[in-house]
Structures are given as C-alpha cells and as structure tokens.
Amino acid sequence: MGTDSVITHVVAALAVVIAASHALGAVARRLGQPSVIGQLFAGIALGPSLLGLLPGQVSELLFPKQIQPILTSLSQVALVFFLFAVGYELDLRLLRNQSAVTAVSVSGFVIPMAAGAAIVLLFPGGFASVNGGRPTGTTFVLYMAVALSITAVPVLASIIKDQGLMGSRPGTIAMASAGVIDVLSWPVLAVVLVGGEEGSVRAWAVKVALLLLYVLVMLFAVRPLLAWWMRRPGLAAARQVPLVVTVALASAWATNALGLHVIFGALLAGVVMPRLADGSPDARLLRPLQDLGGLLLPVFFAISGTAVVLGGLHSSDLLILAVICVAAVVSKVAAGSLSARGARQPWRDSLLIGVLLNTRGLTELIVLNVGLQAGIIGPRLYALLVVMALLTTAATGPLIRLLRRPADLPPDLHTDARPDGGALVPDVRPGADAAALPSSGAGTASGQ
Template sequence: MSGELLTKFLLCAVAMLVVCRLLTAVMARLNQPPVVAEMLTGIALGPSLFGMVLPDAQKWMFPDQSRPVLYALGQMGIAFYMFLVGLEFSSSLSKGSGLLRRCISVSLAGISVPFLLGVGTTAWLFSSRPDMVPEVGGTSGALYIGIVVSITALPMLARIIEERGLLGSRTGTIALGAGAIDDVVAWLGIGLMLTLTASGEVSPLVTALGFAVFAAVLFGVVRPGLKHYLIRSEGRQETGTSFLVLVCALLFAACAVTEFLGLHVVIGAFALGLAFPKNEALSRWTATVRPFAVGVLLPFYFVYTGLRTDIQLLGSFAMVTGVLLFLAASVVGKLGACTAAQLWHDRDWAQAAQVGVLMNTRGLIQLVALNIGLETGLLTSTVFAQLVVVAVITTVMTSPGLSLVERLQRKRRVKGPAVVGPDAVRVH
C-alpha cells in the first residue's frame, strides 16, 4: 500500500467513525439503536448519497484499492463480536429447559413462511415485469429471493438484543438461537443456489458435511483441550498475553473454516463462543477486548457493506409497488410466523411478539446476500434496490416495535394483575 493510498484509507476511517458517532447521537433521539446508525453511515458515505452529491470526492476518499482493507477490518470486528455473543448465549441456553426446542420451531416457522411468500411474490412480479427476471432465469431468481427474504441478520439481531438489555433473557435467548439456525440454513441455501447456477466454489454437500466435522472437532476436541489448559493454568499468571494469543488464533481459525465452507465468518465465531469453556481469565479478556471490538472494529463491517449499496434506482411507481409487496411478504412471513410459533409454546403474547419483532431484523446480512445475488446474476439491479429498502425498513422497525410491545404490556399490567410464570418476558 502506497503512502497516498494509506493516507486516503486513514481519512476514510476517520470519516466513517465520525459520521457514525454523529448519526448514533441522532438515532438515539429517535429511539433507534447504534446499529441503525452504522448501517445508514455506510449508505450515506457510499454512492447513494455522498457519491451522488460529490462523486469525485467520494471516489477519491473511498478508492477501490482500499476496500479490501475495510473489508478485513469489518470481518475482524464482526468475528470478535459474534464470539462474545456466543459466550453469552451458551450461558443463557444452559439456564433454561426446553429453549432449544423453541429455537428450532421459531426458526423453522421464520424460514419456511417468508420463503414461500417471497417466492410467490417474486413469481407474480416476474410475470408482470419481464425486465425484472434475472439472467439465470425466473425460477432460480425467485428461489434466491425467497431465501433472502427469510434471512434474519444474526449480528444485527445480537446488537439490538444487547442494546435493549435483553441479552441473557428468555426472549433474547430464543431469538438468538433461532437467528443462528436461520443464518446457517440461509447460507446453506445460498450455497445451493450458487452451485445450481455454477456460481459457487463449494457444493452444499461439502458445506454440510464440513460444518458437521467442524462442530464435532470444536466440541469434541477443542473444548476438552481448552478445559485442560485452563485447569493447568489456574493460579498462575500465564493467562495474560498467552491467553489473548490463544483465543485470537482459535477465533481466526474457526472463521477461516466456515468461510472456506461457504458460510459466513459469523458462524465460526458464534460456534467457537458456544464451545469455549467459561473461566475468570476469559471474563477478564472479554472485558478488555469488547470496547475496542464493538466501538471501533464493528462499525467497519456495517459501513463497508453499505458502501457497496446504491439505492438511487428507486423512483418509479413500479419500484415502490415492488418494495411494498416484498415488505409485506417479509414482515407477515417473518414477524407473523415467528410470533405464532412462540405463542404456540408459551401463552405469553408479549414474549411472542417480542420474539417476532426481533426475528424480523434483517439489516446488512441481507445486503451481503443481495450483493452476492447481484454479482452472480441471480438478481437484477431493480430487485436488488427494492430489497435493499426492505432490509433497511425491517431493521428500523425493530426498536419501535419492541417499545410498542412493552408499552402495551405495561398498560395491561396497570389494568389488572398479570399472570407471572417461568416464561414471563423481561421488560426494560
């Protein structure tokens, strides 16, 4: 990297962090979590706003040569964060009985219903608008859109759960578990579509078998080995730098495996967090790493993806109609189906509604999938722009939706005594 390019990259980093903090302050006044500000920062600094107003300045500050560095920093940020989420999730899961069964049923409902609605909506749009049919054909395009519509953005979901104070609660644990299953299934589906269209490098069979082996090694070899290492090092001061190096090496290795298998790095990081044995040294490490990972590295992940998004294609009535149809299929399919699935297990409408609202979060993981579809010819630029808007809207809906459920529950409690049980949702 030349001196000029390094200067541009550093200026780019400064601009992202400053704009992100400013938008975070604005979003806080609108009762939106910082993750929404990070998503909007990327879109604002990309071709959608900055590139439209000052195209030459945008190209100078964000040259293509600096994108790989931004990408690497973003992936490191999301890897550290999802590892921390996996640690908390494993502790929460061990506290409750029957939560895994609930996670699976909520995930299945939240995948199947929006997938079918997404495919049906796409088929109807393709029949009326032939220009929206992708190069690879209408069937492949419709199936891919169904997969994209059924995605829950696990990293964004995790951040919202933490920022709302739900991390460790029954609601947050169910949503995180279902979101993790959704993510694995979605990336397997994307791998299948890329294979069928000769666009993928790893077959779905290799991905599934490879992930099974990865999980077996992680829980059958790595976890016992770490327990033995931590027991031997108890009472000694060798768990400082050496422990930091060990955790980072394992984290990067886990992310490399899942990325090689065609899954996202968040799967490897989250799985390692689930498998990692808890002890005092790990608690000290997480307390040290979390501020830097969340406050500095993680915004690069959201901003980089936003830089690849151009929503200037919106403008016609047909485009708006498509956005509304996809939005209806996404919200009804995801929020409605997940709420119904959770309500079937526990007759707590507030908890079920919160789970449904959380699962409806899509965010930039959906944008990543959309960019893959656009690059491989599974999506046209028109459909891509429509679904980008849907991803933003469904993410912005999450915080107001949770606040609405909490207000309704408080009013209900004021009118009469609520039934309190082991499945009662925690309100913040």
C-alpha cells in the same frame, strides 16, 4: 498510487467513517432508534447515493478504488470478531423444557422462510428483472427464504433494553427465540452457498464432506485442547486473549478456504470455545473481542452502505420492495404472535413478541453482503433488501410503544448481570418455563 499514498487515504477514510458512523448512530438513538440505523445511513451517505452526487468526485477522492480491498478486509475482520462473540454467547440450554421459546422460534423461522420462497415463486419475472437477470432457481429461492427469516439478536437486545422490556415475559421469550432462529439460519445459509457453486455432484459432495469433517475436528479436537489450555493453573487472561483471536481468525480462514464465508468459521469458533463452570462465557475473553469488533464495525457499515446505489433503482422496483416488506413483516409478526398465543401467552404479550421478532439490522446486513459477494443477488435487489431491513428495524420501537401499556412494565427487573458488569443475560435456566419467568433479562445489548 504509492504505498504512502494508500496508507494516507486509508487513515483518512477510517477517520471519516468512524466519526460519521458514531455521529449518526448517536442521532438515531436520540430519535429512539437503534444506533445501527444511523450507522447504516452513514454508510449510504458516504457512497454514491449522496456523497457521490456532489461535484468534484468527493466520494472517489475519499474512497479511491485502490483502498477498497483494504477497507473490505477490515470489515471482514470486524465480522469475524463480532460473529465469534455471537457464537460464544449462544446458549442452547434455553431450548430445554421451554415450550413457548420452542414454538415461537420454530414458527418464527419456518413461516418467514416459506414466505420468502413463496414471493419468488409467485413473482419470478419481477425478481429476475430486479436481480439483473441472475438465475432465480433453487439457490436464489432458498437465499430469499433465509433473508426473510433473520432476526437480529444484538439489535433486538438494544431495543428491549431501550423500551423498558428487559425482564418482561415478551422480552425474554423474544430474545431466546431470536437466538434460536439465528442458530437455525446460519446452517441453511451455508447450504445455500455450497449448493450455489458450479461444479459436479461429486465436487459438491466432497466439499460437504470436508465441511462436516471440519466441524467434527472443531468439536472433538479443538474444543478439548482449548479447554485443557484454559484450565492450566496461573494462566492469565492476557495470555488467553491472543489464543482466542488466533482461533477465531484461523477458523474463519478455514471455512473461507472451503468455499464458505469467513463468518461461518468465526461463529463456529465461538460456539466451541469453552465456557465457565456455570455455562456462561468468560467476560475476560469476550469483552476484548466485542470491543475490537465494535471499533471496526463502522467500516462494515460503510462498505454495506456504499454498495447501496439508490439512483440505480427503477420505478418498477418499488412494487417488488412492497412485496418484500409485506411478506417480511406479516410472516414474522404473524408467526411470532400466533405461536406465542398457542403457547398460552396473553394476546398483548403475543403481539409484542411478534413485533420484536420482526427486528432485523446487523445480522440481516451480514446475510445480504454474503449474498452480494457470492453473486446470488445483484446491486438493485441488494438495495431493496437493505431498505427492507431498515424499515422493519425502525418500525419496531414505534409499534412497541403503540402496543405497550405502563402496567406491562415489570416492577422489579430481577436480572443477572454479567461478571464484567456489562449487558444482562436471560435467566432462563434448564427446567424453567419461559412463560413463567417474568423476571428474566434480555441478552447482549450492543446496539447493533
């Protein structure tokens, strides 16, 4: 296939992917679900599970093997911009003097991790079979632990907004806790990837040392330089955005070169990016990367969906799927609910918090793709985990409507709008107890 033919196929594939993704995303939202549900279904439909079943090899005609590396590269670039925005919006000040957030976030991270490790240890043969005979040792156990611990902050924010919980006590605590859970999950996933590589103990130690050195350079060299550059008088945002894009891409390249995924460098770049005087991210810098990442994310959903081969599943895999789903749901809901109740939240609010933390979505898909690319999980287990992510995310809205009463809605949503007029952010300032802040808003509402 010549260059012109490759370009033609890439352009056509992008048109189909973006159109199908946004169309099914809109359908999902009309059905009361986050758009990520429809967008992932679009990816699955465009893959071998549906389009590949049609006569005439339509799937191969639309997505020939020659353009797969290009689409994969575009999907990784989308993740770089998305994770940079996630890192830039993280506000660790939410942990200060927040007894409810601390209790819920720690429990919502540790207990699902323990559940993920436990199901592998209890059913080693079943997981070895569904994972194509891959090793089910320490690396795999830790990976499954991380996979069950994830809560998708962007999807959660969208659900909180759609369900009218923005500004409520459960919505505020769940959003803040989900952000902390993600902060805890990424380093553990990084350790899993480093530990899963073959090599001597010395080579592993050298890689860990280089990663720590890189983090220190980003914190104590790159961050001050960025702060100095961005404080220069008369520096327009139009000149700052290219620098931000460069830093995000360069950091992603660095972590990938060190043996980790590009997402870790992108996330770290967002964390070290200087903020405004009040501690909030600069919307003039954040919005362009959010828009660019959002435009390209359908390609990531397409790549994720086409990797799901439902026809390759065995009937015996349904038992493992049931085990995964039960462990994922019970551990998240129980951890969030009981810890919130222990922090003196009402029972109904505690149950809502537990249900909200059970939301997965785009963040879970990122973790699953990393595991698939690293060879930790195979196609069959990947498909089961994607189904788990879809089911747990889709169940959140109906469960909220079942638990919530009209009286639970805040009469006045005293939320602070971002400077760009976009999504609302939590008003959980240092020194204020989240349990006593029913007027706090939810975070970013990208709908992913």
